[in-house]
Amino acid sequence: MLSLEEDVQAHALRQQGWSISAIARHLGIDRKTVRAYLSGERKPGRPRRTQPTLIEPFLLGQLSQRQVECLDVIPFVPRRGVSRT
Incomplete structure (x- = not known):
């Protein structure tokens, strides 16, 4: 922004x-x-609407079902700068 x-x-x-x-x-x-x-596609001072990442629905579903602990989620979170390909 x-x-x-x-x-x-x-x-x-x-x-x-x-x-x-x-x-x-x-x-x-x-x-x-x-x-x-x-x-003019974006305006100053306004954050761009972001789409959920590919992993967010999975994490939200897992957390809402209380099936995972925080440490169990870490392997699914990509490191910064590493692509998903």
């Missing part, structure tokens, strides 16, 4: 002729995020 200041800066840099990749590097965010804000 970009702050209002970052959104204004992204738009100003784009008007100055900066590429989306250069703006993304400058702000330290993904270029797809920059593109979404510049196109």
